[in-house]
Amino acid sequence: MSSVVLDNVTKIYPGGHLAVDRLSLKAGDGEFLVLLGPSGCGKSTLLRMIAGLEEITEGQLWLDGQLANHLPPRERDVAMVFQSGALYPHRTVRGNISFPLEIAKSDPEMTFERVTELSKALHIDETLDRRPGTLSGGQRQRVAMGRAIVRQPKLFLMDEPLSNLDAGMRTELRMEISALVRSLGVTTVYVTHDQVEALTLADRIAILNRGVLQDVGTPAQIYNDPATAFVASFLNSQQLNLLAATVRTPQNEFVLLDFGTHRLIMPWSDPRAYAVAQHTGGQILVGLRPDGLSPVPESYDGPSFFGRVRALEYHGHEWLAYVECGVPAAAVPEPPDPRGRAGERGGGPGGFGGVVRRMFGGGRQEEPQEQERVGQNPTGGFHRRSDLVVRLGGRPAWRAGDAAKVAVDVSRLMIFTPDGARVDPPRR
Numbered sequence: 320m321s322s323v324v325l326d327n328v329t330k331i332y333p334g335g336h337l338a339v340d341r342l343s344l345k346a347g348d349g350e351f352l353v354l355l356g357p358s359g360c361g362k363s364t365l366l367r368m369i370a371g372l373e374e375i376t377e378g379q380l381w382l383d384g385q386l387a388n389h390l391p392p393r394e395r396d397v398a399m400v401f402q403s404g405a406l407y408p409h410r411t412v413r414g415n416i417s418f419p420l421e422i423a424k425s426d427p428e429m430t431f432e433r434v435t436e437l438s439k440a441l442h443i444d445e446t447l448d449r450r451p452g453t454l455s456g457g458q459r460q461r462v463a464m465g466r467a468i469v470r471q472p473k474l475f476l477m478d479e480p481l482s483n484l485d486a487g488m489r490t491e492l493r494m495e496i497s498a499l500v501r502s503l504g505v506t507t508v509y510v511t512h513d514q515v516e517a518l519t520l521a522d523r524i525a526i527l528n529r530g531v532l533q534d535v536g537t538p539a540q541i542y543n544d545p546a547t548a549f550v551a552s553f554l555n556s557q558q559l560n561l562l563a564a565t566v567r568t569p570q571n572e573f574v575l576l577d578f579g580t581h582r583l584i585m586p587w588s589d590p591r592a593y594a595v596a597q598h599t600g601g602q603i604l605v606g607l608r609p610d611g612l613s614p615v616p617e618s619y620d621g622p623s624f625f626g627r628v629r630a631l632e633y634h635g636h637e638w639l640a641y642v643e644c645g646v647p648a649a650a651v652p653e654p655p656d657p658r659g660r661a662g663e664r665g666g667g668p669g670g671f672g673g674v675v676r677r678m679f680g681g682g683r684q685e686e687p688q689e690q691e692r693v694g695q696n697p698t699g700g701f702h703r704r705s706d707l708v709v710r711l712g713g714r715p716a717w718r719a720g721d722a723a724k725v726a727v728d729v730s731r732l733m734i735f736t737p738d739g740a741r742v743d744p745p746r747r
């Protein structure tokens with residue numbers, strides 16, 4: 320058992336590239352911590368610094384309470400599995416898995432038994448006498464996993480171990496990794512850019528962007544109570560509806576979220592009402608997941624949107640409806656780019672000016688194929704298509720072209736400032 324503590328860790332590669340920026344994070348004893356984020360956000364760099372394969376530029380790394388910045392990799396007692404677990408081609412599966420124990424000069428009989436036992440847990444016991452070249456991708460990853468686990472390291476580091484496998488194999492191996500690692504109780508740091516993997520495997524998920532930690536919490540916290548609009552939209556197994564609204568407090572009776580053609584009331588009894596009311600007269604961003612929306616009859620008089628069904632999409636286990644309701648979708652504000660912090664603050668691509676430009680047009684999310692230019696907004700940019708994505712379950716309640724009333728679960732609204740920070744603090 321072991322813990323990992325990263326304290327204000329920064330990595331600047333030779334040439335000045337800032338890959339990780341003042342990041343603090345902890346994986347407790349036996350915890351399964353997933354590092355999630357878009358390509359290039361610094362996940363592998365972080366993992367490699369923990370393994371000792373990459374030098375830490377600034378900050379401290381503590382392994383099991385011991386300062387480890389300068390410990391050589393072999394003294395860290397970590398095992399690592401990569402995307403394509405490189406195996407020794409001329410050794411059998413048994414020879415590959417037993418290799419770390421042979422190097423450690425373990426008792427041959429114990430080694431034999433241990434490898435046999437582990438190969439059964441990994442469902443590769445029938446391949447023990449074969450060479451890696453004759454195995455499927457999934458079997459090879461199992462062998463790589465076995466070789467990493469066999470000597471029971473203090474810390475298990477996995478860098479996208481499933482990303483080269485097909486969907487079926489990923490699901491199967493995902494469940495096995497989870498069962499195996501938990502039964503061993505080894506602290507694990509697991510890198511992925513696959514949110515389903517993150518949600519299903521993690522005790523806690525840490526979300527990174529451009530080398531900066533954006534949020535850390537249990538899968539349910541990150542999904543339902545994300546710290547920023549970026550985090551909410553990154554975890555989009557249910558695509559996020561993000562809408563701009565003006566906050567009003569008419570006669571102080573309640574808080575009104577004014578979307579132009581639609582309005583939602585937030586009563587003062589709502590725990591977020593006072594935080595939202597601080598923005599009276601100003602703009603906020605409102606995030607709604609499709610599973611917080613549901614079709615209701617015309618007569619429904621609770622909080623709702625209305626519009627026309629533009630399209631239906633069949634996803635096997637559920638239908639999604641795209642409801643055109645005249646409320647323009649807002650682009651997700653990107654967190655500031657720390658690489659601009661030296662001299663570009665405010666004016667660079669990640670500064671506040673950049674955030675506003677991306678929100679109201681001209682940003683990456685505004686690619687013509689991702690949006691329909693439906694009208695110019697007051698700041699001079701263009702809105703994206705004004706569809707609300709609604710989850711319908713196994714049977715569609717509507718057909719394309721139908722008039723649609725959509726009930727809104729106000730308790731599931733996520734409220735952000737225009738630059739994407741939460742208006743009410745997330746609970747952690």
Ligand SMILES: Nc1ncnc2c1ncn2[C@@H]1O[C@H](COP(=O)(O)OP(=O)(O)OP(=O)(O)O)[C@@H](O)[C@H]1O
Pocket residue numbers: 332333336337338356357358359360361362363364365512
């Ligand atoms: N040896 C290196 N020298 C210079 N820059 C590097 C080096 N290795 C990585 N980088 C840069 O550091 C940043 C973080 O890279 P890293 O591989 O950690 O990201 P990642 O989140 O693991 O990405 P992916 O999911 O694509 O593997 C990237 O911009 C990358 O180009």
